Amino acid sequence: MPPLDTAEEQSSHVCPAPTLSLQLHSLDDAGVERFARSMQAHLSLRQCLEEVWRALRYDAPEAPACRKVTCLTLVVRPMDGVAHTAGAAGQDDHKQIHLAAGHIARCHASDDAALHEIKGVLWHEMVHVLQHDGRGTVPGGLIEGIADWVRLKCGLAPPHWARTPGPSWDAGYEKTGESYFLVWVSDHVGEPRLVPGLNAAFATAEWDNGAAFRTLCNGQTVEELWAAYLKSFDGDRTAAPPARPTEAARP
Incomplete structure (x- = not known):
């Protein structure tokens, strides 16, 4: 599989290579601080993208690719709920995953448990970035x-x-x-x-x-x-x- 930072055109057999970005809102927030302490976001985002793409890819001739994404941003911020995925207005290939800082802060006592939960939620939301919905x-x-x-x-x-x-x-x-x-x-x-x-x-x-x-x-x-x-x-x-x-x- 080619590196994710190549510009090779996406197909059903090539993992997408979007521009990946991270936004941390309110660095004084306990959940944002725990997120930054618990995980290497630049590595986890790439790992997440690759693993979810492999899980969804249908290995068959002429199989359609996963949804095309050219820009993906992970936003960790104070908000209600757990997480959600959103698109940019008029730009269907630009996606954002929003992760609730409060959920990270309150759910687990240890950083290892928090990391497992962060990754679980992130992997779930990455599916929504890549999956088709008929x-x-x-x-x-x-x-x-x-x-x-x-x-x-x-x-x-x-x-x-x-x-x-x-x-x-x-x-x-x-x-x-x-x-x-x-x-x-x-x-x-x-x-x-x-x-x-x-x-x-x-x-x-x-x-x-x-x-x-x-x-x-x-x-x-x-x-x-x-x-x-x-x-x-x-x-x-x-x-x-x-x-x-x-x-x-x-x-």
Whole structure:
């Protein structure tokens, strides 16, 4: 793989090489200070970009590339919630990841634990930078589930995550089982590259009632796959499912 600072044109087999920038707001903030102390941002951003790109890339002839990005800025600042990804007005290839300083400051007692959490959130948001969304038609729960699937795949899940049935396949986030559902389908339906295949499909096709799942999973609908996933759980399944978390409550 070529270095990230080359200007080689992006393809499905070449990691994007955007200009990477870092903004730290309010250096007196405890969360901003911990971020600066805990991680080497210039190395972690490059590592994050490469790992997320590899996780999403569909290794097949003529596979569409991940979303094109020419400029990426990580902003660490005081704000509500945990993190979000934003684009620049009129510049779809310019992206920003905003990370809440307060979340960094309050979540963990040690810098090592904080670093693990920072990287987990950053990897999740990087998925939103690179992933396709079927021209905005893919259900939000699946968009978030794919991001948490990548976080899980990269070994950055927080210790409280657990495989649970969840209320529905598209409820989103790890607490409802979306990322674990995608793992299960990949392991049991004969399509180990399910998530990259979905991302490649959504580069050119809309959601269309889950047509990409049917193509990748031997004609099975996402509802049929979800029913099979629920049957994989032992014990009493009559208990109420966990409540869907809000963005501010994540991760």
